[in-house]
Amino acid sequence: DDTISRLKVQVGSDPADVMLIIETGDDLPPAIEVDLPVSVNFLLSDNEPVNLIGRSHVVYEVFDRRFRVTAGGFFQVNLEVAHILVEEVLHRLDLRGGETILELFSGVGLLTGFIAPHCDLVVSVESYPPAVTDADENLADLDNVDLVEGPVEQVLDDLDGPFDALVLDPPRAGLSKDALGGVLRLRPPKIIYVSCDPVTLARDCRALVDDGYHLVEVQPLDMFPQTYHVECIATLVL
Known part of the structure; x- marks a missing residue:
């Protein structure tokens, strides 16, 4: 047609x-x-x-969790590497229990669902309403997740913290100027930045380093085999 x-x-x-x-x-x-x-x-x-x-949706399984994803919502395209992504993020967070975690661009709750069992509270921020509805269902068994719907830039203005760590997985464009400003205002001691674009990741890491963060490592993941695209996990600390 x-x-x-x-x-x-x-x-x-x-x-x-x-x-x-x-x-x-x-x-x-x-x-x-x-x-x-x-x-x-x-x-x-x-x-x-x-x-x-x-x-109106499909269902993905990652480890022992099922994730409903409504049309228009985002989910990692490579399920095998999605499992690795979850493990690597948890390894870098090194949660001991009792932490309060802020997650930005949280989508349908892929990372949230595995972070929440290991900490005290996850504040999960997502702007796409159907994804928030999906996350509410996907994470219904977890009582320590606070789902916040709205643009990251606006939600950050209303948050006071403190947060023990920040996890973010923004779209390819990376962080907007206002979102970056909100992160720097909250100054979480650890940031786990998941990115599908090394160029915008480098730009945002440069801004964070210029404001006092130390870039510990960047771990690439072959999320898109046989293409030039690469997923990365950057770890930054104060």
């Missing part, structure tokens, strides 16, 4: 859990029929999902 500008195929942990996500240039969903056991969802220009056929 020539009205379709983008078509995304998303497959959950169960290979039979298949979802098509359609975008058009005019916010009008195309007339569509399917002869396959797939779900079909439509994304408006503001990324609001509209369910057309079947379910």
Whole structure:
């Protein structure tokens, strides 16, 4: 159909859990029929999902947790490396119990779900409403997670802390100037920065180092095999 500008195929942990996500240039969903056991969802220009056929989400499993991801939401594309990512973040946090953790760009709760059992409280910030709804369901068994919906820049202005560590996984553009300013105001003693773009990671780490942080290490992960893209985990401390 020539009205379709983008078509995304998303497959959950169960290979039979298949979802098509359609975008058009005019916010009008195309007339569509399917002869396959797939779900079909439509994304408006503001990324609001509209369910057309079947379910509005797929389900991923990472270790012992299930994560519902609604059309338009973000999840790591490589499940094998997602397991490694979780382990590496937990290793670098080195939680002993009793800590208060701030997580920015928390999505549907992938990292939150594994951090929360090892600390006192996780304040989890996400701007995309369907992802917050998913996280609320995905993390329903955890009573020490405070989900906050809103732009990171605005939420940071309202937070006082103190936080023992910050975990963040921003989009490719990295931290905005206001978000960076909010992080520097809170000054958590440890930052675990997950990034899919080494260029913006380097830019933001430079700004953090210039303001007193020490860059301990940057661990690359081959999240996107046979491409030039690379996921990185940077650890910074005061």
